[in-house]
Amino acid sequence: MLKQPMPESHTWRAMDAVRSLFQASIPSSGFLWAKSNPHSQCKGCGEICELLRWGEVQRRRDSAYHGSSPPRMVHRSYLDLDLCAGVSGCDTCRVLRRAFLLEQITGQDAERLEHPNNQFPIHAVLSLGSSGDSRLLLAIESPRDVLFSATIHLSNEPRPLPHSLTKGAPSLRSDLSELRRVVDDCHRNHECSSRYRWSRRNPTWLLKILPDDFVQLVEGPPTPVDYVVLSYSWGNPTTMPVDEWARIKGAGTKTIKGRPVPERLNPFRVRELPETMQDAIMVSASLGFFYIWIDNVCIPKGTNWDTEASLMHEVYGNSAFTLVASSSGKATDHLLHDRLAWTHRSKACQLRELWWLHNAQMPLDRVRFESPVSRRAWTLQEERLSPRVVYWAGQRWYWSCPECQVAEMGEPERISPTADDTTSRSCPQRFLELCRTGDEHQLHEEWLDIVEAYTRRDLVAPKDRFLAIAGLAVRFYNAKAANGGTAVTEDYLAGLWKDNFARHLAWSVVSALDSRQNLQHIAPSWSWASLPLQVHTQTKAPFKPSEHFKFIAVEHTGPAHASSKEDVTRTETGDPLTDYVNRGRAVEERGRGVKVIQVQGRLRRFIPENAQGVSWDAIEWRRGGRLSFDFGAFSGQPIYARNKADGRITSKDAHGGEVVGQLDYVVPSEDKPRDRFTPYVQEGREKEIVCLELGELAMLLLVPNRKWGQPESYRRVGVAIGYANRKGFFYGCETKTVRLA
Structure with a gap:
């Protein structure tokens, strides 16, 4: 039987991977700082050199010149660029190729670059800033629109390059050892747990990760355990096949007489769950965490949804970290994808003896605000209530906690966890920080920011309009209540x-x-x-x-919330901590x-x-x-x-x-x-x-x-x-x- 031939682009990629393995076996102490090979260049490099020559002329005329060059076509298509980077070994094209890939947040976005319908010319523009900064702005443009864009930074001095993903050949899969070090460093050396952990309670139900690709729904143990929370997008039921949406909904845990069905209380195979959940379980186990909380599985059908929604500040606040599935568009998408940006080893690239080309790191804010998960209303409180967050994008992961932000293969950015600093930086944990410090004015301003972010998002069920931010409201009220003080006017x-x-x-x-x-x-x-x-x-x-x-x-x-002020206090038990928590939940329920x-x-x-x-x-x-x-x-x-x-x-x-x-x-x-x-x-x-x-x-x-x-x-x-x-x-x-x- 005849086999289907391998696509040409895949053939060249495979050949290049073999060559990379061969090169990796040859010792070379200065490999990371090697200049671009002048013989490994193409016509596109010449076009970029023309842009750089234009920039040199402008700088000689006016050292403070700022403006942009006319565009020049550097390649006929992305596949043409990919072929040149892989087969010709053109160092400049490898930098350009990586720039496009690093701009893609989901795994499907990276695959779209190779789709035949997206093969249009690549144009480059040199942008010169008045402060001396310079950038190459790349775009793949159809006759009607810009399909993809990317940025390459230019400097007169080389910059340190990221280390290889593994000690051997470049890997298309993630090396989780670096992330494990970041997570361990936070838990051991930061004050995130002591400052932001809400309580010592576990969620009502957790998914326990067992050997041999099995999991089991278990009641939250009486003593605290380290568990991961998954934040993901279910997807839009109006844009997917009916059977696919049924599979996502069907992953929910059913109940009999208020208890989860035996099929979930007994060990079952991971593959019974949608792909995003499968990969999240694999990542959690690889990092040494053997409990995970997934809403669709760990809130059994028939559970009091109003009560569970108001407890979200505890579920997320007490977790080891929240894993945000930024690389998935829906629950049936894989979280893990081949990270094509790292097919070729990093190598310093210089043109015209003056300009060094550097790939830019996508800002964390773009991953936060542009990934599919950011369009789902429920995920807003999942992010804002989590002291520690891992954003899993298609080409790299990002870590954020109140004291540190790290991008994979990037240098950690230390953050001073004071309220004053939170006003000048973008940090997912800003809301939690303001709740902790009790800055009333800033806390109200943060709530208004939450409203702006929330109204832009979608809900499968509009009736959940208030439930999807109930945890944030409870946390806000408890911050104002200040340890259950009696003179609370909020x-x-x-x-x-x-x-x-x-x-x-x-x-x-x-x-x-x-x-x-x-x-x-x-x-x-x-x-x-x-x-x-x-x-x-x-x-x-x-x-x-x-x-x-x-x-x-x-x-x-x-009618459903016709309680009076006196009803809010009926939940008091005499225990200050319990009453403090219950009062916030009662105020939120009445308020909606x-x-x-x-x-x-x-x-x-x-x-x-x-x-x-x-x-x-x-x-x-x-x-x-x-x-x-x-x-x-x-x-x-x-x-x-x-x-x-x-x-x-x-x-x-x-x-x-x-x-x-x-x-x-x-x-x-x-x-x-x-x-x-x-x-x-x-x-x-x-x-x-x-x-x-x-x-x-x-x-x-x-x-x-x-x-x-x-x-x-x-x-x-x-x-x-x-x-x-x-x-x-x-x-x-x-x-x-x-x-x-």
Whole structure:
């Protein structure tokens, strides 16, 4: 029977691997610092040399010159580059090839580089910075879009190169010994455990890793054990075959009379679980950890999901570390992939005797915010509640703890674990650090950052809108409670916090949304949780609270959470630590059911009664990149205008400045004027908008809530922030108590 021929690119890669093995067997003390072989260059190297020559000319003319060269094509395609790096042994092409691969976060991203549909010319641009820094910017461009990009740093001096992955030939698989050293160093020499471990309790259920590729679901032992937590993306059920989604869901542990089924309580084979879980189990065992917590397996079906969700701060806070599956797009993807960036040994590369080429390390933030796992709502608290995190990307892993960040084959970056330092660096553990230090102002700002990150993410079940951040809310409240003090004024209100309520109310959408996807059946209009999923919000505009605004009371909660303040204390047992934990859980559970509140503040119309409506195009003024307003055609007239595309709305008195607001929703094409309870402002009803002062330059935009049929009852439709042209907008206005629903 005839066998299928090996693809040409794979053939050349195999030949190159054999040659690398041969070269590795020859002693060479200066191997890592060897210059690029001038004979191992190609036409693409010549094109890059032309770019460098252009840069030298600019620097001679002006040593502070900054700008970019015209682009030059260096290769006809990625496969052409790959072939040149492997067969010709071109050192420059090896650096270029590695640059593209290191930019790919998932294993599938690296494979996409080789796909026949992605074979387009590679262009390079030389970018010169005013501070003397220089970079080569690479791009693979189709006729319609940039498919892949990469960056190579240039310097006049060589830099240390990463050591080989193994002592022998280059490996396409991970060498976990370096990661094991990093993990052990943290546990032995850092204060992460003593400072950030929440308690000595294990999760209710853990997966025990047994020999011979078996695992077993066991109850959490009574004494603390070291366990790993897996943070991963289940995937989007709408974009995968039905049977594949069924396999992911089917990995969940079933129960009989409240107990896991015998098939899970007895040892079972690892291969019965989806691929991401299989590989996570292998990594954990290879690092010397024999317990792992995976949500789908360790929260048996029929378990009280609300209770388990509020305990997530313990599950993640007490773990040895959290393993984030950044290289997987869905649970059926492998976590471990051939790391093609390291096919060839690292070697210093120099061109024109002046320029050394260096591969850049992808910043940890890019891995955090661009990997598929970052699009899943549940994984936000998994990251923010974990003192130690391993991000497993397609080409390398990254470690982050409050004291150190390390990229595989990179130098450790030591971090001073003080609150002041957390404000100037991006660190997944910033929330935990602020909870520990008790900086109230920074803690509230961090919550607003959490809201921005959370609203961008997706949920398979929108009903879990509050559950997916319940652990963060419990941890926030317990930080404010300060060891169970009796004078705690903080309260959780549908995703917002009472002690800084005006600030938390002042969130806005970047652009008005389609109202048909709203979640006002889950959360009140004044809460960001009522917005559709996957929405960009803004929460951190400059804010100074108004002395006239005051939170009064919670007036109504949903049927499932209709408890009163007294109910929160019924969970107290007399043990200070237990009561401290239970109080936070009770406050969070009650808070997610809040529907109607009473607040006090200055109230007035947003649009004057006698204002004339005009088109947005009649007042918007554009000059180049500037955007402003021109009211010259309406001098001495009160007017208002509404941008139907993005939801901006402006109101201007006859002789005063304008106020520009942002509505939450646009008017849908099938607007029904008789529907009086829509979340958007219907066309022709703009004059119904009233505004409630939150801060010196911040207001809520409200409309009467006829659904309640009570006086001074409103629902939110937008916000206005930063109206510097009308600082006296609320002067002389009456202070009223109003209901917000």
